[in-house]
Amino acid sequence: MTPAARIATAAELTDLILAGEPAEKALTTWARRSRFAGSKDRAAIRDHVFDALRCRRSYAALGGSETGRGLMLGWCLANDVPPSEVFTGEGHGPASLSEAERSRVEKPIDLNDLPGPIAGDMPDWIWPQLEDALGDQVASVCAQLRHRAPVFLRVNLRKISRDDASALLAAQGIATRPHACVDTALEVTDGARQIARSDAYIDGLVELQDAASQAVTDALDLRDGMRVLDYCAGGGGKTLAMAGRAKATFVAHDANPARLRDLTDRAARAGVRVQLTSAPKGPFDLVLCDVPCSGSGSWRRAPEGKWILTPEALERLNTTQDDILDQTAPLVAEGGTLAYATCSLLRSENEDRAQSFIDRHPEWTLLDQRRWHPGPDGDGFFLARFAKK
Template identity: 50%
Template structure:
């Protein structure tokens, strides 16, 4: 596909996303219906779509509308090349610009639009991040780096680096996590590398690795990852613990990847259905990485930023409070309960923990981790609570 044809495909996918289809599903559907497209075409298309979605509001101002076509026009006006060399360039390129589309457009001056956030969300973002609110919002417009977690029970970080380098995947050690490597070149080769296939490394953001390293873990402890999803943190805990870790998710389908990932890493993860969790309790440590807005990871999932509404946030808050209260019943006396989200919003973090502590005697907070999204990691927050 030509560069112009890739942009035309991006317009089609973006129109699908604007109509309500999640971005990953829209990209998968496009790939299945365009079998001729090579891996390079699919990668370029994905980059175009996500570049637009990260900055959807400001690009809409530059492009004169919120259609896929207008957003791609805004992207070209921001990053180049000249739209006139793309639109109407023949072949499978987008149709030529209309006279109205060639009119001069200006970047937004509204603060929320400059931050590429909905108006209702901008005050919440400011309240959470203070003087750095605009800086950190605009950081979310950049592509996210790829981080790997090294299974230190199987290989050293330096040896993992050497193994990856032998397959042209270059990395550098992360400054804040002993298990983390940042991929600096050829991230798309990681999944086919020997280090990955042999279970020596896993893809995991540095913020999650920092959080797992912060948890007090001793050999022989019984640990439950209560909202396990794909099991990334359960696997990291198992590597630290050198023993089994239990995992649960309200939707068992989300845990489908845990078994093959655990087998590859040589870890023991015992998955629990909802009806089995209480019978397996109590645990020394329960980790709740609760469902949330994902506001600390929006550079990775930018369409989630535009799907979030005040009503959805309220529903998430109710769910988060319920999860924390339930997880507390699974923690032994003297045990620890870690409540975490990949959100930076106070409504999903401090407010939930404060409400829990005010309504549950015998619990106290013993640690708190606050990570704003930076070039070195995603946004992440965690409170560690102790049961007396």
């Protein structure tokens, strides 16, 4: 496929997504019926689509419309690709530029002149909440969410050192560098698409996991001999990260047990044991609640989330977050710790939920709370730790 044909296809797929079709479904369906497209074509089209979703409002402002075509024209202008070389109407490329589009190309908008929510590619309704949570960092944090996230690996220190893991990956064409955020993190600088086929991954020496997510588990007070519950385990990434740091009993639970279906096999590869349960019974020395949330700290990885989220959905999430803390508090042993984590930037999901828990349960005290903002060190996360008085 030519570069212009890739952009035309990305515009068509973006229109489907804007109409309500999930991005992964649209991309997968297209790839299955388009056997002519090679791996580089599929990767480039995917990148175009996700760039458009991350930068939906600013690209629409540049391109003149919130359509697949308008967003791709905005992409060209934002990335210094001459639209006249893409929008030619030739072959399988996009149709030629209209007079109105030529005018936008000749006199492009300066994104610095746009209102915050448009320049920051955020819905209007959530912008005040981001300003409240991030203060004078709101523009810089939102700018980070407009770009692809780095790829990180977590090294399983039970099996291999970080330096040895890096060397093993390099031998298979995967370049990495150690990351200062946490001692288990490697940032992948080349060969990311080969990770799942590498010996290091297959043998449980490394797993894909964001560096800030690793830092969250590193901030927990893990000790040998503990009994630990990961209550909202999801795929089990944090469960395995914790198991790599202490010789303890680890129990994983999730409201959707299907999410845990491959955790036992992954734990075996990693050389650790994890018990799965649908009804955890305390007491536990540490209970981690990595609760369902808006995902706003990781919207550069899943940009659909910011356009799908509504005020009503956020309120429902807040209720769920409170309920989870209330349900898990009785499972914590005397002297134990209850940890609350989100991958959210919003105060309503973070500090407000921590304070609300303390207000409802005055027998508990807040030990500490911490934020990680999205950037080169990983995604955005929040962690609060509680103990009984």
